[in-house]
Amino acid sequence: MPKSLQKINLAEKLALFSDHWSPRILGELNGQQVKVVKFQGEFVWHRHEAEDELFLVVSGAFRMDYRDGQGGEQAMELGEGELLIVPRGMEHRPVAHAEVEVLLFEPAGTLNTGNVRGILTTDDPQRL
Amino acid sequence: MPKSLQKINLAEKLALFSDHWSPRILGELNGQQVKVVKFQGEFVWHRHEAEDELFLVVSGAFRMDYRDGQGGEQAMELGEGELLIVPRGMEHRPVAHAEVEVLLFEPAGTLNTGNVRGILTTDDPQRL
Numbered sequence: 001m002p003k004s005l006q007k008i009n010l011a012e013k014l015a016l017f018s019d020h021w022s023p024r025i026l027g028e029l030n031g032q033q034v035k036v037v038k039f040q041g042e043f044v045w046h047r048h049e050a051e052d053e054l055f056l057v058v059s060g061a062f063r064m065d066y067r068d069g070q071g072g073e074q075a076m077e078l079g080e081g082e083l084l085i086v087p088r089g090m091e092h093r094p095v096a097h098a099e100v101e102v103l104l105f106e107p108a109g110t111l112n113t114g115n116v117r118g119i120l121t122t123d124d125p126q127r128l
Numbered sequence: 129m130p131k132s133l134q135k136i137n138l139a140e141k142l143a144l145f146s147d148h149w150s151p152r153i154l155g156e157l158n159g160q161q162v163k164v165v166k167f168q169g170e171f172v173w174h175r176h177e178a179e180d181e182l183f184l185v186v187s188g189a190f191r192m193d194y195r196d197g198q199g200g201e202q203a204m205e206l207g208e209g210e211l212l213i214v215p216r217g218m219e220h221r222p223v224a225h226a227e228v229e230v231l232l233f234e235p236a237g238t239l240n241t242g243n244v245r246g247i248l249t250t251d252d253p254q255r256l
Contacts, residue, residue: 029180
């Protein structure tokens with residue numbers, strides 16, 4: 001049991017980095033991690049086989065492209081104060097025309113690019 | 129697999145109720161639930177034996193009183209955009225001088241008053 005708790009200020013943590021697509025870990029609870037990330041541009045299509053993923057927009061806006069059960073391509077626009085849960089197994093791709101700051105909530109160890117390894121993969125996210 | 133995703137707008141959901149201390153469920157992922165709640169006044173001291181609990185301030189401010197491993201009483205002030213993770217087993221009590229809107233993230237089934245049953249206990253939180 002910790003002797004004192006530490007609060008986490010989202011704006012302060014987000015000011016500590018400027019690169020895109022590389023999540024940082026803010027905290028952990030119940031086997032899950034809270035992360036922050038900045039999106040700008042178009043990410044890769046991917047899915048997480050065993051992890052549901054929550055996206056909450058802290059500032060800005062982005063579009064989540066996704067493929068439904070029939071493979072049809074759909075899109076959801078998300079603004080500040082809006083959240084989306086992408087269930088395990090669903091192909092998705094965030095797209096941001098301008099920079100957007102996002103809070104993520106997902107199981108510890110979730111890989112940002114899921115089943116698709118590439119230059120945007122962050123293997124060992126930094127803890128802030 | 130759902131055919132389409134539903135986004136959740138925090139402000140819209142928070143406008144749907146006005147009572148205090150009674151969490152509403154917004155969504156579920158990986159066995160965890162996302163909830164919103166409004167605090168005003170002083171809650172009861174309690175702990176959750178097996179659940180870590182995340183509090184993120186959406187609007188307003190509140191104070192989290194807690195007891196450290198030695199039983200000493202401490203307090204943490206939290207404002208908008210700040211989050212706190214209270215680990216399982218730690219006694220805590222939110223106190224809000226004015227109304228504050230809070231997002232909770234915790235395991236499905238977590239009881240708001242933890243080990244202390246009383247008039248503030250919400251046994252079956254409503255889904256919004």
